[in-house]
Amino acid sequence: MTLTLTGCGSGPAGGDVTLKLIAADYGDRASNSSEHYWDELTRAFEKKNPGIKVDVEVYNWTDVDKKVEELVKAGHAPDLAQAGAYADYAAKGQLYSTDKLLSIPTEADFTPSLAEAGEYERVAYGMPFGASTRRLFYNKKLFDEAGISDPPQSWNDIVKDAELLKEHGVKMPFALPLGPEETQAETLIWMLSGGGGYTDNIGKYTIDSPENVKTFEWLQKDLVGKGLTGTDPAKLNRADAFQGFADGEVGMLNGHPTLMKQAEDNGIDYGTVELPGKNGKAKATMGVADWMMAFKAGGHRKETGKFLDFVYSKKNVLKFSGDYGLLPVTTSASQAMMADDKYAKLHGFLEQLAHAEFYPANKTSWPLVSKTIKAEMGGAVGPEGNPYGVLSDIQNLADAEDNAVR
Known part of the structure; x- marks a missing residue:
């Protein structure tokens, strides 16, 4: 399944920049596909940032990593990919490190155990997106x-x-x-x-x-x-x-x-x-995290960073986590979830996240x-x-x- 979303407008015009994002689908049916989350989020972002468009293609988990790999090999790396692994691309020097993208408050807000799991050779390239514990x-x-x-x-x-x-x-x-x-x-x-x-x-x-x-x-x-x-x-x-x-x-x-x-x-x-x-x-x-990564090939570092700061706002992280029964990857959204009885059934999972152990995804x-x-x-x-x-x-x-x- 491939779902393509094009943000407001018909494409780049004048000085506009269009960011390409390949994303994984967390839904289990059409009615709760991640298409809906990204559609709402990109429209809100574009309204605040009229010079930046965002095109999103959503793939199921069986295909998303393969699609990213194919695009990179063909010389058409997306600006952003939200998928299962980042280390191979980091090892080849194809990714921006997170300190080149995110504002200091956004980077500092990642849950420490997840931030560490996103490091390749002690430099952060993988940005946690969805998380869970068992x-x-x-x-x-x-x-x-x-x-x-x-x-x-x-x-x-x-x-x-x-x-x-x-x-x-x-x-x-x-x-x-x-x-x-x-x-x-x-x-x-x-x-x-x-x-x-x-x-x-x-x-x-x-x-x-x-x-x-x-x-x-x-x-x-x-x-x-x-x-x-x-x-x-x-x-x-x-x-x-x-x-x-x-x-x-x-x-x-x-x-x-x-x-x-x-x-x-x-x-x-x-x-x-x-x-x-x-x-x-x-x-x-066990903890599991999925990863957001930003490729250098398109050269849109500034615009990509601005979009990621928006993606990782407390409001958006909490909404995504709540919609799909996942754990927030930021401290601010985690605190908000713990303070809200609406998410009481997730509290036990969330309390374990700080000390969970993850796959060695930083190893190629x-x-x-x-x-x-x-x-x-x-x-x-x-x-x-x-x-x-x-x-x-x-x-x-x-x-x-x-x-x-x-």
């Missing part, structure tokens, strides 16, 4: 029917509760989506809950760490091996797991804020808690590593899987790719 969702009705009074706080609790749910006929006691759609997310969630992660505190890959190996051996033996996932995790995609929860067929799963509306639309009574860890609450949750090796994780991790926890072997293979690939790009 919590464990559970179906209150199914828990009540199975005689479970409290949500799980540890891995042992997960197994115990999943076994009770299974005994009471729940189709999928714990949904474990390690299918190719978003395996890299579910993988990191479990790594963090087991005390590990993708990288250490200096950014070196630790994919095959003892903690990570033990985590996936536990998943293989105690969750998948006991039939508590209801289906082969390698064939279950995140979207299907979410739909299963919304259909009342899933007892519990790891989810992000947009699952709340999906569940509510289907009348599911649910609760959320911090991610259970090996022996209690997980050390951290990450796209290949992520792609490999998507292809391999589901099979690692199956009956014939070898968690240590798979994690070691991915570690070796990650190290080789890091060494190759230096």
Whole structure:
């Protein structure tokens, strides 16, 4: 799906500048497509800045990164792209650093953990746009029917509760989506809950760490091996797991804020808690950020910066986050959301954002590593899987790719 929006007017005239933006669609149907958000925002911006036009093309998430890549390779880089990755373009010197674009108040307003995640070699190029954290969702009705009074706080609790749910006929006691759609997310969630992660505190890959190996051996033996996932995790995609929860067929799963509306639309009574860890609450949750980046090729630095200052105003960040059930990426909008009871269900997710851990998106090796994780991790926890072997293979690939790009 491609949606093209042209701001007020028919195009550049006289001294006018037209900015080109490629953006991702956060909606799940035509009525809530991001087209509507950008249409309203660009019209408001152009009214205040009559010399600048903004053309927006909205693509679904399956296509947006590929479209940006194609445009850049063809020598037609957009002025702005709002997509999933920025590091490759930063490494090639194709992006403006944020200090060349944003006013000081705007740049200083980014949530610190997100601002840091947008740095390549200690220089900020990626501007966070949409953010989320993960919590464990559970179906209150199914828990009540199975005689479970409290949500799980540890891995042992997960197994115990999943076994009770299974005994009471729940189709999928714990949904474990390690299918190719978003395996890299579910993988990191479990790594963090087991005390590990993708990288250490200096950014070196630790994919095959003892903690990570033990985590996936536990998943293989105690969750998948006991039939508590209801289906082969390698064939279950995140979207299907979410739909299963919304259909009342899933007892519990790891989810992000947009699952709340999906569940509510289907009348599911649910609760959320911090991610259970090996022996209690997980050390951290996973955070995900999508990125805005500005390409140098068009030469519209001043106009692009003016538009971005408008995009990242408190009002606009809060509206976007509220419309799509995401977390604000700025301190001012986060404070406004926390102070508003209208967003009470997002507060638990938002409180976790400051200490969340993110994908190593600042590494140019990450796209290949992520792609490999998507292809391999589901099979690692199956009956014939070898968690240590798979994690070691991915570690070796990650190290080789890091060494190759230096």
